[in-house]
Amino acid sequence: MVRTTSGSRRILKWIGNGLLVVLLVWTLLPFYWMIATSLKADREIYGFEATLYPHRPTLAAYGRLFGTTPFMKYVRNSTIIAIGNTVLSLAFGCLGAYALARLRFPGRALIARGLVVTYLVPPALLFIPLFAVMSVLRLIDTHQGLILAYLSFSVPFSTWLLMGYFRSVPLELEEAALVDGCSRLGSLVRVILPMSLPALAVVTFFSFTQSWNEFLYANVFVNSVEVRTITMGLSLFVVEDVFFWGPMMAASFLSTLPPLVMYLIFQRWVVKGLTLGAVKG
Amino acid sequence: MLVRRPDNPRVAISAGPRGAFREDVLVEAPAVGRPRPSAVRRQESWLAWGLLTPTLLVILFLVAYPFFSAIYLSLQDKMVGAPGRFVGVANYLDLLRDEVFLRTAWNSVLYTAVAVGLKFVLGLTMALILDQPRRLNNVFRTLLFVPWAVPVVIVALNWRWIFDDLSGFLNNFLITFHVTSDIVSWLSDPRLAMACVIAVVVWSGTPFYSMTFLAGLQAIPKELYEAAEIDGASTLQQFFFVTIPRLKTIFLTTVMLSTIWTATNLQFVLILTKGGPASRTEIFPHLAYTTALGARRLGMGAAISLVFFPVLVVLIVLLTRRMLRSADE
Amino acid sequence: MSSMNRRDVLKLAGAAGVAATGPWWRVGKSHAQRPKKLVYWHLPNFTPLADQIQKEQVYEFAKQAGLKESEVEYAVVANEQAAAKLAASIEAGNPPDVIRLYESNVQFYGSQGHLLDVTELVAKMRREPKGIFESSMTAVVYKGRALGVPLAVNPWPVHARLDLLEQAKVEYPKTWDEFIETSKKIQSPPRLYAFGMCLGLVEDTTDNVMNLLWCYGGKMVEADNRTVVMNSAANVAGVKVIEAMFKTHKIIPQGAIGWDNSGNNKAYQSKQAAFVMNPSSIYAYLDSNDKDLQKVTGLFPVPAGPKGTVNQIDTWSYGAFKKNPYPDIARGLIEYFMQPANYDKIIQSTGGRWxxxxxxxxxSPFWREKPEFKHFVNMAETGVPVSYAGAPTPAAGEVLNTHVIPKMIQRVLVDNWEPAKALEECDKRIVEIYSRYNKA
Known part of the structure; x- marks a missing residue:
């Protein structure tokens, strides 16, 4: 019995290895094309003279990116906004999730379910009323405005995810802390949060990438170069009816790096955090 | 059979053949401490609302208000820049009468169902593979995760560039290696366009599935497999009687989130095909967007974007119900 | 414990309050607040040089008008995002003061009463020696008043590869029939298709299709801007020609169905199409990126059909929004842009785009000495807008923006509908659109 299982395990492993190669090609090929395009001169980019790999690799597109566009400013703005959004999502999410996971009050179940429904609201249309809200708050064309706008998708998600995770923290630990004279907030900070690091990692990671990647709100709510984000900067490589693919792909490639680094840092926890958080809620 | 979860001894995991989750997904909050007098309860209620204030403010002003104003908008004949007139459900009626509506509805369902289905299969495959012991597994996990980190706008632009009929990677590759002699019009061939759009959506969305599925797989206690093996279950049987039941909740949650994200996404179609050729890839978010901004008919655009909403709500209610029930059993 | 709870609540309320007003996490300063006296949204011009010159002009003007630099907002807005941004800002009562508007947008916002009357300014421009191209006036005049200032008339010439014509020992075709024959001679698919006609769901497709239909006597709407005449024998004849070019003669690449506005540009620039109908943005691109190809590029009027040659022009204008508390400054900026000396600098720096x-x-020698611009004066003089025989009205704008005509041509080319049936469906849609506006 055991032998057949280990035999089939070995077969499965080889099937797995084979599929892994296929999946890697499927996943990475578009990246290859992105990077290859960014390293070509125009002549190799267009038409049938387009080459499958850069015959004469050049950094001209990157030079153009850094030389003629304020790309570093875009990076700065995207970073400020992504970090600001992440910090607030964590804070709001922790507080709300604690209430939903640990406290009894009327309306609790309704709010918990409502969090999911907020996702259904299609952003493609919300930008106009949201623009009005931002105008009233005088937050058009500011970092704060975008941070706030992005809270509309990151806060429900983080609250929901943390709620699921907080529930899995043993009650006894918290009871002990409360008996020792800890306040509710104290027990949240001292007992629950230290045990929820994986979920916090997931929230950090998701809030950061989603803010970093957002496009529609950024385009509508921001005018000046001082606030412009990377995804918006990309759209400026389309002038009337001409695309500048070289620098656009260079910018694309560079802008995927930060979320990737985030994932590398948080990977260990993300998998664990998802197990207990979102996935159960 | 009951297994104590090592990290949380209070939570017992039942793992019968149906292996329903019995964990902490409860509608009722667990009470901390002993039964308490109502004064304490009231205090708890106050605290709860206090803690929820920021979240509720966000939802109220940034989600609920825009959402209800969109509903109100959908009942007007409002154009950009001009005041609207209340027209009741006229927009919805016009929409239902338009044959474009039927086509768009069919496309939207097809697009969402196929994309979600493929992401599911591919994501599960990826997760199972990445769960196998292997050297450098962390590296592979990171690599396969990469698409999730790429902004959707960039994904769509990059793929459009791959599909490009004259300068794209695919045609260049196929012609260079003599697989085809003529250009394949990936995004403009009516038989291929939808498939290409779905391929891009799948490429971009699969890592979310593999991440959550992998998380679920790793949470399954090894003891369960050992026990199943002793009982003489084959690898396949283990997969169907241990793995699948244990992942059920994860499946539901992931599919639910992904269905919402897929069905409401605008950027892929907007950048790849603009709904063409001959409306073959027209879906609601894109139709709503072009109506609201191209035709500048805000009222009609709102109606279009809301018409799919009840379908999704029903789907979600069904899913969450099931989820909660299987948790309560 | 109870007092602690209450304290928690207070602490939280405080934190939430701080977060909501948020000066402590404020970064950078706020930009779009109305203390600005001049808000100009800049849609990128064709060349970086032209952008630079125009930016300098904005600040020069501001200085002359006595504004501080901090009182000026100069925002670059990508073309594709302009519609969304403008819609949101108008809805919030916060539109820019001055922006470049395409064709029907002038009449759309003008008819709603959002735009400043600039009749005086346009009258002054017309009094310049030799005046302006009157063909541009159809775009900006609404009920007898000019609500926009035309800044460029763009002919849509056929960009043609002279070297290929020479190789095949043929002249540039005079008629569409000749065009098809010549095309068959010079093309070598899949590497080179003759005709890079736009057929995707984009604005350029409406332009390309209508331009051909005109040559066959067709049009979309009568000059009264009410009577839709899409479903006509002339249009059927024209659509059949396009169908034949696509299906029978195969001189248009299949992929053109999926092209965006840049598709025909790219096809020509990468030498995969010998003829394209487009404003001179292609020519201007070559001017700065591929001089060799530019040398063998000719710009011609479209070939003639049974009803002769009709050429398209489109018009870009400056519009000034009324909401602005400083209308004179906004008008002043446009006037400054349009001073012939300032204006000429921009025009010349766009390499033939405007x-x-x-x-x-x-x-000027710039236009005179180049043979390829030989036909431009005539085209600019006699050109008609895409909404011909109507004006670029709001209704015409919706037809263009919602791709009614591209959808019609895709019915024929993709769904294999009879041209007459496709035109009938198209006619119905356009009638619906026009009647909606005419009712209001």
Missing amino acids: VPVYKRLFD
């Missing part, structure tokens, strides 16, 4: 609205500026 055709000057002042006829006199055509006398």
